[in-house]
Amino acid sequence: MTLDASAPAGTSGTVRVVGSGLLGASAGLALRARGVDVVLEDTSPTAAALARDMGAGRLASPDDDPAVVLVAAPPDVVAGVVADELAAHPRAVVTDVASVKGGLLTELRARGADLTRYVGGHPMAGRERSGAVAARSDLFAGRPWVVAAGPDAAPEAVTVVRRLALDCGGVPVDMPADEHDEAVAVVSHAPQVAASLVAARLRDAPERAVGLAGQGLRDVTRIAGSDPVLWAQILAANAGPVASVLEQVRDDLEEVVAALRSLEVDPTAAGARGRLARAVADGRAGRERIPGKHGSAPVVYATVVVVVPDRPGELARLLADVGSAGVNLEDLRLEHSEGQPVALASVDVVPAAAEPLEAALRERGWTVPR
Numbered sequence: 001m002t003l004d005a006s007a008p009a010g011t012s013g014t015v016r017v018v019g020s021g022l023l024g025a026s027a028g029l030a031l032r033a034r035g036v037d038v039v040l041e042d043t044s045p046t047a048a049a050l051a052r053d054m055g056a057g058r059l060a061s062p063d064d065d066p067a068v069v070l071v072a073a074p075p076d077v078v079a080g081v082v083a084d085e086l087a088a089h090p091r092a093v094v095t096d097v098a099s100v101k102g103g104l105l106t107e108l109r110a111r112g113a114d115l116t117r118y119v120g121g122h123p124m125a126g127r128e129r130s131g132a133v134a135a136r137s138d139l140f141a142g143r144p145w146v147v148a149a150g151p152d153a154a155p156e157a158v159t160v161v162r163r164l165a166l167d168c169g170g171v172p173v174d175m176p177a178d179e180h181d182e183a184v185a186v187v188s189h190a191p192q193v194a195a196s197l198v199a200a201r202l203r204d205a206p207e208r209a210v211g212l213a214g215q216g217l218r219d220v221t222r223i224a225g226s227d228p229v230l231w232a233q234i235l236a237a238n239a240g241p242v243a244s245v246l247e248q249v250r251d252d253l254e255e256v257v258a259a260l261r262s263l264e265v266d267p268t269a270a271g272a273r274g275r276l277a278r279a280v281a282d283g284r285a286g287r288e289r290i291p292g293k294h295g296s297a298p299v300v301y302a303t304v305v306v307v308v309p310d311r312p313g314e315l316a317r318l319l320a321d322v323g324s325a326g327v328n329l330e331d332l333r334l335e336h337s338e339g340q341p342v343a344l345a346s347v348d349v350v351p352a353a354a355e356p357l358e359a360a361l362r363e364r365g366w367t368v369p370r
Contacts, residue, residue, distance in 0.1 A: 009034035010163030013067025016041060016060060016089070018081055020051035022127060023097045024072030025135035028056030030168040033137050039064050051132040065089075068164055070121075071096040075233040079107040086113050093160040095121045099184060100237040101148040101177035119161040120148035120177060122184070123170050130227055138169060145170030148177045185241035192223055192231055193246060199224035215335040215346070252279065301330050302354035304347045307367035310336070318345060318366065325360035327353045 015031055017024045020042040028038045028051060038057030042048035052059055069092050073081040078098045085094050094117055098104055101120045108118060125143040127134050145165035149158045162172040175183070199221040202210055235242055256279050262269040288300070308314050315334075322329050331348035349357055358368050 007034070009036050009167045011036050011068060011160070011167045013037070014039060014064060015164070016064060016066035016069045016085075016092070017057060017072060018042070018069060018085060019072035019074075020044075020047045020056065020132055021072060022130050022132070022134050022139075023123065023125075024070070025051040025054060025056040025132035026125075026137065026139035027070055027072065027097070027168050029054070029135055029137035030140060031164075032057060034167050036167060039066065047132065051135070054132050054135060056132065056135060066092045068092060068160060069094040070164065071098075073098075074230065075100065075237050079104050079111070082118060083108060083111045083113045086117060090114075093117050093119065093157045095119050095161045095164065097121055097123055098237075099188070099234050100181055101146075102181045103237055105148075105150050105177050115150055115152035116154045117157050118150070119153050119157050120146075120150070121161055121165065122146040122148065122180065123165070123168070124188075125170075130230075140165075141169035143170050144173045146175050146180050147172050148175055148180050150177065181238050182241045185238055185245050189235060189238055189242045190245040190249065192226060193235070193242070194249065195221050195224045196226075196231075215333055215344075218335075219333075252282075255279075300351070301348040302351040304349060304354055304357050304361070305369055306345045306347060306361060307369070308334075308343045308345045310341045310343055315345070318347075318361075321361060321364045321366070322347060322357065324364075325357055327357045327360075 009031070011031065011034075014037045015028075016039050017028050018041045020028070020040050024040075024042075028040060031038050032055060039060040040048045040051050040057045041060040042051070048059055051057065066089055069085045069089055071078060071081050071085060071094065073096075075098055078096055082094055082096055082104070085092070096104070098120070099122055101122060105115075105120060108115060123140045123143060123145045125140050127136075127139070145168070147158065147161055147165065149161075165172045202221075255275055259269075259272040259275040262272045306318060308318055319329070319332075327349055329347060329349065333346040333348075335344045335346070347357070361368050
């Protein structure tokens with residue numbers, strides 16, 4: 001997916017991006033695609049030069065007079081960088097992409113920063129990979145971009161940041177800093193801890209056991225490949241809200257463990273199976289609240305499983321056949337079988353399209369397990 005470069009940008013003037021990693025370079029790529037002048041600054045000259053070579057902007061110079069400064073610095077230094085940018089560019093609106101907003105706003109106030117020109121931001125987007133080499137111009141496309149304006153922020157500064165978010169492809173969402181921090185603790189920070197803890201159990205698991213891993217484990221642990229140093233900073237900055245969520249998870253987990261231990265002693269233990277079923281049902285109910293495609297109301301899709309030979313071009317052929325059947329693919333997951341020359345493709349479609357798609361694929365020679 002690419003941004004429509006033909007549409008006029010809402011952002012005027014030069015945008016200075018401080019920090020040329022994944023988020024900073026991706027913002028630069030998106031803004032450059034809209035014709036916005038972007039200058040890049042980084043404590044690492046190599047990182048800035050790499051982002052430039054990737055097309056995210058030009059290197060900053062002393063003569064630059066930015067209208068907007070986007071700070072994409074690590075969480076443990078972002079407050080100092082924002083304060084320095086506010087002081088160095090007294091005519092610019094300054095925003096950031098840090099994933100925790102409350103503590104940052106408090107620290108800036110303690111530093112005496114000009115909070116009329118500062119508007120916190122947080123695009124809800126990212127990748128397991130980091131650095132400018134992983135940057136994408138469409139990283140923020142269709143993603144919520146929280147605009148966490150403090151009480152002192154000038155209305156015109158808020159408008160500038162909202163336009164910046166739109167020019168990057170994001171969907172601006174106004175949210176107070178404290179509410180934002182509690183929200184991301186539930187939808188981002190606690191899930192990272194949970195995924196990491198589950199994945200950590202694999203370190204000492206027997207090799208034969210790990211070899212049985214299927215798509216379910218891959219789904220649960222996908223984000224466990226994230227940067228440990230970055231996440232230590234994020235979790236420390238949002239310690240209270242994250243701890244509150246994890247305490248609730250701990251309480252539920254203790255009940256599940258108690259039920260399992262009671263069944264270990266007595267397979268007929270009253271109430272134990274009910275508690276296990278309730279844990280799964282509550283999880284299902286929570287998952288169904290996650291917004292669907294394009295932020296729409298959640299939709300429960302039907303899954304068509306297809307056996308795909310592990311040969312060049314086979315997946316492309318499957319996708320072409322799905323399109324030829326007149327079916328819109330909502331999602332696709334691949335699961336490889338250990339030691340087998342095939343993969344299982346799980347094709348998600350609207351429920352009404354499942355049976356016609358199965359029939360169409362069988363007619364085209366695909367193996368579709370019933």
